[in-house]
Structure formats: C-alpha cells, structure tokens
Amino acid sequence: MDALNHVMYYVGASALLLVGFYMVLVKTNLIKIMLGISFLDTGTHVLLVAIGYVRGRTAPILSESLRRSVEVGVAKVVDPVPQALVLTAIVIGVGVLALGLSIVVQVYRHYGTLDSRAVRGLKW
Amino acid sequence: MVAAPLLIAAPLAAAFAVPLLRLVAGRVVRFVPPLALLANLVLGCTLIPQALREPIVVSIGGWRPPFCINLVAGPVGVLLAVLIALVGFLVSVYAVAYIRKEPSDRYHMLFLLLLTGATGTVLTGDIFNLFVFFEILCIASYVLTAYDRDRAGTEAGFKYLVQGTVGSTLILIAIALVYGLFGTLNMADIAGRISTVDSPALFVAAALFVAGFGVEAAIFPLNAWLPDAHSSAPSSISAILSGIAIKAGVYAIARTTYTLFNAPGLFGLLAVVGVLTLVVGEVSAYRQREDVKRMLAYSSIGHIGLIVFAFGLATSAGLFGAFFQVVSHALAKALLFLAVGYMIVKAGSKRLSSLAGLGRDMPVMGVAFAVAVFSLIGLPPFAGFMSKLSIVYAAVATERGVMIALVAIVLAATVV
Numbered sequence: 001m002d003a004l005n006h007v008m009y010y011v012g013a014s015a016l017l018l019v020g021f022y023m024v025l026v027k028t029n030l031i032k033i034m035l036g037i038s039f040l041d042t043g044t045h046v047l048l049v050a051i052g053y054v055r056g057r058t059a060p061i062l063s064e065s066l067r068r069s070v071e072v073g074v075a076k077v078v079d080p081v082p083q084a085l086v087l088t089a090i091v092i093g094v095g096v097l098a099l100g101l102s103i104v105v106q107v108y109r110h111y112g113t114l115d116s117r118a119v120r121g122l123k124w
Numbered sequence: 125m126v127a128a129p130l131l132i133a134a135p136l137a138a139a140f141a142v143p144l145l146r147l148v149a150g151r152v153v154r155f156v157p158p159l160a161l162l163a164n165l166v167l168g169c170t171l172i173p174q175a176l177r178e179p180i181v182v183s184i185g186g187w188r189p190p191f192c193i194n195l196v197a198g199p200v201g202v203l204l205a206v207l208i209a210l211v212g213f214l215v216s217v218y219a220v221a222y223i224r225k226e227p228s229d230r231y232h233m234l235f236l237l238l239l240t241g242a243t244g245t246v247l248t249g250d251i252f253n254l255f256v257f258f259e260i261l262c263i264a265s266y267v268l269t270a271y272d273r274d275r276a277g278t279e280a281g282f283k284y285l286v287q288g289t290v291g292s293t294l295i296l297i298a299i300a301l302v303y304g305l306f307g308t309l310n311m312a313d314i315a316g317r318i319s320t321v322d323s324p325a326l327f328v329a330a331a332l333f334v335a336g337f338g339v340e341a342a343i344f345p346l347n348a349w350l351p352d353a354h355s356s357a358p359s360s361i362s363a364i365l366s367g368i369a370i371k372a373g374v375y376a377i378a379r380t381t382y383t384l385f386n387a388p389g390l391f392g393l394l395a396v397v398g399v400l401t402l403v404v405g406e407v408s409a410y411r412q413r414e415d416v417k418r419m420l421a422y423s424s425i426g427h428i429g430l431i432v433f434a435f436g437l438a439t440s441a442g443l444f445g446a447f448f449q450v451v452s453h454a455l456a457k458a459l460l461f462l463a464v465g466y467m468i469v470k471a472g473s474k475r476l477s478s479l480a481g482l483g484r485d486m487p488v489m490g491v492a493f494a495v496a497v498f499s500l501i502g503l504p505p506f507a508g509f510m511s512k513l514s515i516v517y518a519a520v521a522t523e524r525g526v527m528i529a530l531v532a533i534v535l536a537a538t539v540v
Contacts, residue, residue, distance in 0.1 A: 017293075017297070020293075021290075024286065024290055030282065033286055037286065037289050037290070037293075040289075040290065040293045041293065044293055044296045044297055044300065047297060047300050048296070048300045048303075051300050051303060051304040052303075079307075081303070081309070082300070082303065085252055085299070085303075088252075088256060089296060092256070092259050092263075092292075095263060096259075096263060096266075096285070096289050096292075099263065099266060099267065099285065100282070100285050100286070100289070103266075103270055103278055103281050103282045103285060104282065106270065106273055106278040107278050107279060107282055110274075110275045110278055110279075111275075111279075119279055119282075120279075121275050121276055121279050122276055122279055122280060122352045122355075122356065
C-alpha cells in the first residue's frame with residue numbers, strides 16, 4: 001500500500017493521458033475529441049505537479065508561519081516551479097479548448113454533423 | 125541590452141494595439157503590421173554585428189541565470205529573427221490590399237501574434253518559454269487557417285488544431301521529464317549537465333520533443349494536416365505558414381536535439397526521417413493535378429525533409445546547409461504563395477489548368493513565379509541551388525556510406 005502511495009500521482013497522470021490519447025484517436029464525435037484533448041491537458045498537469053511534489057511538505061505560498069525563518073520555510077514547501085508551469089499550461093489549455101469548440105461549431109454549420117467520418121470535404 | 129527583448133515586445137504590443145486602434149482610426153489598422161515588422165527588421169539588423177561577436181544573453185526579472193527566464197540572441201537566433209521580420213514585413217505589405225473583408229483587425233492582430241511566437245521561439249533560452257512561444261505561434265496559426273470560415277478552412281483548421289494540440293501535449297510531457305531529471309529549465313544549464321544523467325527517461329524526453337515539434341514541422345508520419353491547412357488558408361497566411369511557421373518547428377527540433385541532448389543515435393534517425401519526408405512530399409506534389417496550392421504545400425513538406433536531413437548529418441557543414449536552406453526556402457516559398465494567391469484572385473479558381481497562360485496577361489507575376497520556382501528546384505543562379513549544393517557537399521563530406529546513399533535518394537527525389 002505504501003509503494004502505491006509513492007507512485008499514485010504518476011499512475012493517475014498516466015491513466016488520464018491514456019484516456020485522452022484513446023479519445024483523440026478512436027472517437028468519431030468532434031466534441032468527444034475535444035474532451036480527449038482536455039483529458040490530455042489534465043494528465044500533463046498532474047504529471048508536472050507530481051514531479052515537483054515532495055512528500056510531507058506544504059503548498060509553496062508565503063504565509064506568516066513560513067515567514068518567521070527562511071531556512072525552515074524553504075524546507076517546508078514543495079518545488080514551486082512546476083506549479084507555476086501548470087498555471088501557464090492551464091491558461092493555454094483553456095484557450096485551445098475554447099478555440100477548438102468554436103471551430104467545431106463552425107464545422108457543424110457547414111456540414112450539419114459532428115461525425116468526423118462525414119467531415120471529409122478535403123481529400124487526404 | 126534593451127534591444128533584444130524589443131524584438132518580441134514590439135510585435136506583441138502592436139498586436140494588442142490593433143483592436144484598440146480600430147475603434148478610433150478604422151481601416152488605418154491595415155498599416156500597423158507593416159510598420160511594426162519594419163521596426164523589427166531594422167532592430168534585428170542593428171543587432172546582427174553584436175550577436176555575431178558573442179551571443180546576447182538577457183536575463184528577465186533581475187535574477188541571475190539559471191534561475192531567471194532568459195533570452196539568448198545568438199548569431200543563428202538573430203539571423204532567423206531578421207528572416208522572420210523580413211518575410212513577415214513583405215507578406216504584411218501584400219495583405220494590406222489582399223485582405224478585403226472588413227473588419228480586418230482580427231486578421232492583423234493574429235498575424236502579428238503569429239510572428240511574435242515565431243520570433244520568441246528562435247530567441248528564447250528557456251525550455252518552457254520555448255513551449256509558450258511555440259503555443260502562441262500554433263494557436264494564432266489555427267485561427268488564421270480557419271479565418272475565412274468557409275467549408276474547407278474550418279475543416280482544415282480543426283484537423284490542424286487537434287494534431288497540433290496533441291503535439292504540444294507531447295512537448296509538455298517532455299518538459300516535465302527534463303525538469304524531473306535536471307531540476308532546471310535553462311537550456312545552457314541542462315546542456316552543461318547532460319553527461320551527468322544516463323537514464324532511459326532522457327531518450328523518452330528526446331523522442332517526445334522530436335515528435336511534438338515534428339507535428340508543427342510536418343516531418344513524415346506527422347504531416348497529415350499540412351496540405352489541408354496550407355491549401356485552405358488565405359494565400360498570405362499560406363505564405364507565412366510555409367515560410368515561417370514550419371521553420372520554427374524545425375528550429376525547435378534542432379534546438380532541443382543539439383542543445384539538450386547529446387544522443388548520437390538521434391541524428392541518424394533524424395536523417396532517415398528527413399529523407400522519408402522528402403520522398404513522400406515530393407512524390408505527393410508531383411501527383412497533384414488539380415489544386416495548385418496543395419501542390420506547393422506538398423513541396424514544402426519535401427523541403428522540410430531536406431532541412432531535417434541536413435540537421436541529421438550532425439556536422440557544422442550540415443548545419444550551415446540546413447540554415448541556408450531554411451532561408452532560401454522561406455523566401456522562395458513565400459514569394460510563390462503570394463504570386464499564386466494573386467493569380468488565383470485573377471483566375472477565380474485554384475485549379476492548375478485555369479492558371480494556364482496567365483503569365484502573358486500578368487508578366488510581373490509570371491517573372492516572380494518563375495524566379496521562385498527556379499530557386500525551389502535549384503537552378504544555378506538562384507539561392508536554392510547554393511543551399512542544396514551545400515547540403516549535398518556536407519553529406520558527401522561525412523564520408524559515411526549511409527549518408528552518401530541517402531543523399532543519392534535526395535538528389536533523385538528533388539529532380540522530380
């Protein structure tokens with residue numbers, strides 16, 4: 001059980017990534033493909049946070065209790081860099097998702113369907 | 125010291141000034157992109173002598189490297205930034221008259237953002253910043269592909285978005301792995317410590333970088349989006365996608381593989397993938413009988429293959445040939461797409477047969493078209509000949525049988 005605890009976040013991240021890849025590759029509904037991309041984003045974010053996580057430490061937010069001593073404070077928090085990266089990545093992910101869904105709306109207006117097998121106006 | 129960040133800040137600020145300016149000045153916003161890019165061009169040219177002496181490193185935020193976000197304007201980075209500004213400037217002048225549908229402020233804003241992303245990609249010294257600028261470039265190009273909102277454009281835009289986003293996810297996973305191994309995001313710092321780590325995760329990360337940036341660069345198994353996107357986008361955007369966007373992908377591949385990963389097996393793989401891309405691209409271009417822009421798009425895939433092959437040689441002569449080819453192809457293909465875009469407007473159709481005899485009615489366009497084509501296929505007085513020659517020369521100079529066999533395939537394929 002303890003071994004599982006150590007790798008739990010990595011297992012979760014890989015599971016989310018696999019679900020995302022599966023949905024992007026297999027699903028034929030355009031909205032489900034966009035959902036798959038959302039899963040991929042989330043999986044990557046969990047992976048990034050898991051890499052910066054140190055067991056037993058707290059969030060890297062400068063609070064009163066941490067401020068009393070810099071040495072003690074730094075030893076108490078997890079790596080803040082991956083969390084900053086995740087914040088940026090979340091913003092990018094939301095932008096891409098919104099853009100993708102708006103393009104799906106345009107595709108639906110032109111083709112009258114969300115089935116990717118029917119959307120083949122361009123030859124390969 | 126202020127000048128290098130300005131290369132990125134100027135188009136970014138201009139991009140967000142465009143919608144505000146439209147409220148007060150209306151159609152004048154058409155002239156913002158040419159002005160901003162002309163400023164970038166002049167700025168880039170003044171930086172060249174300094175960058176050739178030694179790389180300009182600018183730390184942002186007042187921390188010292190490797191803790192800060194930094195920009196590295198080396199010789200290659202500044203030269204590519206100048207190339208981006210030059211091609212962007214020429215295309216934006218073309219777009220002043222080409223984009224007729226008003227309001228055009230969204231077009232001009234996204235165009236400037238695309239070039240901001242490309243400039244940032246070539247100037248950054250930080251692996252996560254590379255990802256962020258690359259995403260700016262990608263997102264702007266998804267939107268611009270679907271800009272006309274017609275049937276073909278939206279479909280191509282959706283395909284491009286899905287494939288590009290999966291590629292970006294792979295890049296982010298690779299960044300996570302690299303950060304886990306080295307605990308830093310600074311490229312120079314990672315390159316310095318690369319020999320201390322010998323882990324399979326390093327090779328996984330390298331493969332993910334090549335695959336992720338390879339989507340945008342359209343190397344062979346990942347090129348499905350390119351013919352659709354480049355042929356359905358407005359012609360000025362096709363020019364910038366073929367001239368700049370895919371080059372940024374190739375540059376990112378080269379930057380990550382050369383600076384971050386000292387893995388020799390990787391370069392042999394790159395050379396083989398490059399030749400495969402070239403053969404697939406050129407043969408597909410030859411088979412196109414109907415859509416002229418689709419044919420040019422496949423030809424771009426072929427040239428990307430040539431550039432990746434030259435990178436894969438892993439010699440300084442090969443690098444020189446690759447960058448020479450980047451410059452000559454960016455100029456020639458941008459010119460070609462712009463000329464063809466004008467011809468399509470005149471002829472009213474993208475079909476190859478409808479363009480027959482247009483050279484007689486439009487002699488200037490005909491000459492421009494001919495010059496670009498001659499440079500692409502590599503006829504002697506044009507730049508395309510010299511760049512191809514330097515790649516072939518570099519391949520023969522490696523004196524490895526495999527490389528010489530591959531360059532024979534290259535020559536056979538580019539004759540087509």
